[in-house]
Amino acid sequence: MNNTAPLLEVNNLSRHFGAVRALENCSLVVHPGEVVALAGDNGAGKTTMIKVISGVYPPTSGEIRVEGRPMSFSSPQDAREKGIETIYQDLALADNLTIGANIFLGREPMRKALGFLPVLDRKKMAQAAEQTMAMLDFHVKRLDAPVSNFSGGQRQAVAIGRAVYWNAKILIMDEPTAALGVPEQRKVVALIKSLKAQGRGVIFISHNLQDIFAVSDRIVVLRRGIVAGERRITETTHDEVVKLMIGG
Amino acid sequence: MTTTITEPPQAEKHVAPQADHADRQKTLLTRIAQLRAWLFLAALIIAFEIWSRTSFGGTFVGSSFNWQSIAIFAVAPLLLAVGQTFVIISGGIDLSEGFVMGLAAVIAAHMTNLAGFYMPLPFAMLFGILVAVISSGVPGMINGLLISRLRVPPFIGTLGMFGVARGAAFLFAGGTTVPVRNEYFAMLGNGRLFGVPYLVIVAAIFVLVMHYVLSQTRFGQHNYAIGANAQAARRAGIDIKAHLLKLYVLSAMCAGLGGALYAARFTAGAAQAGEPLLLDSVAAVVIGGASLFGGSGSILGTVAGALVIAVIQYGLVFVNVEPFWQFIAVGVVIIISVLIDQAQRRFGGAKHDE
Numbered sequence: 001m002n003n004t005a006p007l008l009e010v011n012n013l014s015r016h017f018g019a020v021r022a023l024e025n026c027s028l029v030v031h032p033g034e035v036v037a038l039a040g041d042n043g044a045g046k047t048t049m050i051k052v053i054s055g056v057y058p059p060t061s062g063e064i065r066v067e068g069r070p071m072s073f074s075s076p077q078d079a080r081e082k083g084i085e086t087i088y089q090d091l092a093l094a095d096n097l098t099i100g101a102n103i104f105l106g107r108e109p110m111r112k113a114l115g116f117l118p119v120l121d122r123k124k125m126a127q128a129a130e131q132t133m134a135m136l137d138f139h140v141k142r143l144d145a146p147v148s149n150f151s152g153g154q155r156q157a158v159a160i161g162r163a164v165y166w167n168a169k170i171l172i173m174d175e176p177t178a179a180l181g182v183p184e185q186r187k188v189v190a191l192i193k194s195l196k197a198q199g200r201g202v203i204f205i206s207h208n209l210q211d212i213f214a215v216s217d218r219i220v221v222l223r224r225g226i227v228a229g230e231r232r233i234t235e236t237t238h239d240e241v242v243k244l245m246i247g248g
Numbered sequence: 249m250t251t252t253i254t255e256p257p258q259a260e261k262h263v264a265p266q267a268d269h270a271d272r273q274k275t276l277l278t279r280i281a282q283l284r285a286w287l288f289l290a291a292l293i294i295a296f297e298i299w300s301r302t303s304f305g306g307t308f309v310g311s312s313f314n315w316q317s318i319a320i321f322a323v324a325p326l327l328l329a330v331g332q333t334f335v336i337i338s339g340g341i342d343l344s345e346g347f348v349m350g351l352a353a354v355i356a357a358h359m360t361n362l363a364g365f366y367m368p369l370p371f372a373m374l375f376g377i378l379v380a381v382i383s384s385g386v387p388g389m390i391n392g393l394l395i396s397r398l399r400v401p402p403f404i405g406t407l408g409m410f411g412v413a414r415g416a417a418f419l420f421a422g423g424t425t426v427p428v429r430n431e432y433f434a435m436l437g438n439g440r441l442f443g444v445p446y447l448v449i450v451a452a453i454f455v456l457v458m459h460y461v462l463s464q465t466r467f468g469q470h471n472y473a474i475g476a477n478a479q480a481a482r483r484a485g486i487d488i489k490a491h492l493l494k495l496y497v498l499s500a501m502c503a504g505l506g507g508a509l510y511a512a513r514f515t516a517g518a519a520q521a522g523e524p525l526l527l528d529s530v531a532a533v534v535i536g537g538a539s540l541f542g543g544s545g546s547i548l549g550t551v552a553g554a555l556v557i558a559v560i561q562y563g564l565v566f567v568n569v570e571p572f573w574q575f576i577a578v579g580v581v582i583i584i585s586v587l588i589d590q591a592q593r594r595f596g597g598a599k600h601d602e
Contacts, residue, residue, distance in 0.1 A: 094473040096544055097469075101469060105470075119465070
């Protein structure tokens with residue numbers, strides 16, 4: 001990995017829906033081990049921005065570079081293969097399956113039983129689950145339990161664990177703390193810190209300024225489809241961010 | 249469930265929010281819910297044994313004739329229920345199975361007779377069965393296309409196919425039953441190997457294969473995932489349309505095999521063969537621990553569910569109770585079974601509201 005090139009570079013990205021300019025000349029940079037918060041009021045273009053980055057919408061104009069190489073994603077699958085993983089708010093887990101089965105969903109490892117019969121390799125899935133979750137500081141003993149048995153924060157960790165296992169370089173997290181209680185929110189914040197320590201890049205979308213200030217290195221504020229401002233977290237205040245958001 | 253979590257060396261502690269006490273109750277409840285069909289079965293067998301001994305001093309359990317009869321009785325509903333298990337786990341339902349089975353029974357009878365003119369009888373039998381099973385994949389494929397491509401709800405799509413298969417079956421049969429003239433076919437339906445009916449052997453092998461498919465293959469795993477969260481399955485890159493197509497073909501082919509074996513047992517194909525069995529098959533799946541909301545269930549549970557129904561039906565005849573009580577007894581078991589499922593869901597299952 002080239003340390004000088006940013007993990008993700010978004011240059012002058014625009015996305016129009018007919019006459020609606022949802023995103024106009026927006027730029028964003030994420031370095032390895034950096035957490036960038038994307039803030040803005042409803043309709044400011046946060047969702048459009050991450051949908052373009054994660055391959056859901058093609059951009060109208062502008063470019064996306066991953067580790068210095070220009071990319072164009074044909075689908076979310078494509079973006080995922082190139083290292084950009086989105087953790088959805090509603091988690092996208094199959095509740096009735098184990099952690100391992102969720103990590104490997106759609107890419108299940110097989111082994112040969114009795115030398116000829118292909119069967120799911122549950123042991124490998126469980127081991128991978130255990131190691132991955134340990135990397136995120138979650139030490140889970142019950143690897144045969146369905147994820148519905150776990151708490152909201154733990155389930156969030158499973159979703160993140162899946163991305164980590166498949167080597168996502170950039171994780172986009174859309175309101176990861178929104179549906180959680182306070183102690184669970186703290187766990188997610190801790191998770192983001194451990195992703196940062198592993199040198200991954202995180203784009204963190206939240207309404208909660210407290211969470212943003214707790215984990216982010218920089219904050220990019222969108223307003224009506226344009227970048228209203230960008231600040232280092234250490235050099236700004238809640239008040240200033242709110243002003244950028246509402247345009248005071 | 250005990251989510252035991254050791255403390256990480258640094259930073260935040262991740263503490264399991266549930267207390268241990270509640271966990272143990274939950275685990276017990278989940279176990280009971282999972283095993284409920286086998287518990288029902290054990291309770292029923294004990295009840296009939298006591299009943300039989302007190303009212304006429306004979307044994308119910310000790311008679312191998314009873315068990316052979318129950319097993320044969322359970323074969324057709326079980327085959328339908330196996331296909332239905334897959335469909336219900338995916339969150340759907342297949343109402344067309346009953347008449348697809350009838351259609352297959354008629355086709356098996358016709359084709360076996362026809363092939364008998366051109367080839368030795370054992371081959372004619374195999375040919376008839378093969379054609380019946382494969383051709384029953386056609387209505388299954390139509391179901392699958394309707395549900396996956398045109399987004400028809402499974403209940404409606406398969407209800408339509410229920411009517412189409414029904415009409416087609418009666419048309420093929422010419423409105424009557426079609427007798428089979430093939431002694432090997434009759435032997436398959438009524439013969440025994442070391443006292444075990446051939447039908448039961450065929451069904452047992454088939455059930456084992458299907459258990460393998462559901463529990464050990466990607467197809468099975470994806471089936472559970474789709475039933476729990478189709479959105480998540482799609483995002484994980486699973487081709488849901490292709491999966492649903494295969495799923496309904498599989499379900500129809502299970503019914504097709506059921507129809508062919510029915511034709512063997514009665515040495516005749518009848519269009520109405522599966523009519524009373526459809527709801528029994530759904531009942532067997534539900535008693536067996538599956539949820540109609542999708543995402544849970546197993547082939548082994550369904551086997552127990554099908555046996556529960558067969559034991560109730562046969563047992564009540566055996567102890568000389570009016571046959572109408574069968575319906576009431578099966579109905580009560582279904583309701584109890586769903587109540588257990590819901591209790592387990594409420595207290596032990598998913599916690600979406602955190």
